Amino acid sequence: MKVSSCLPFLAQIVRDFKDTESLSYAFWALSSLSTNGEYQIQTVYQALDPKMIIKYSTEENPPQIRVPVWRLIGNLLSGKSSIAEVKTFCFSLFC
Numbered sequence: 001m002k003v004s005s006c007l008p009f010l011a012q013i014v015r016d017f018k019d020t021e022s023l024s025y026a027f028w029a030l031s032s033l034s035t036n037g038e039y040q041i042q043t044v045y046q047a048l049d050p051k052m053i054i055k056y057s058t059e060e061n062p063p064q065i066r067v068p069v070w071r072l073i074g075n076l077l078s079g080k081s082s083i084a085e086v087k088t089f090c091f092s093l094f095c
Contacts, residue, residue, distance in 0.1 A: 006033075007047035014052055020064050023056065027068035034075040041079040044072075 006029070013026040034044040053076075057069045 004043050004047075007044065011047045014048065014056075020062055024064040024068060027056070027065060027072055031068050031072040031075055034072060038079055041076060045076055045079070 010026050010030055010033075013022055014030075017023055017026070030044055030048070034041050053069060053073060056065050057073060059066075061069075
């Protein structure tokens, strides 16, 4: 199965759903999908809004959501320079 085939559904969950369990499963799936090479990291990044990812990483969200979100952020940051905009965006949030 291609990564890109399930990303629209996962992105919709992240964008539209509000319950902790659905968001947690979606972010765990996204973090797992972004661990298998540069192409998959880039594909996952392109399917998501970076601001939405950062929004869910804050303390106002429960750990069931924050933990997979931070794993996803780590996976995205481990990519090569092709997703330098992720690194720049994350850096700008903390400066």
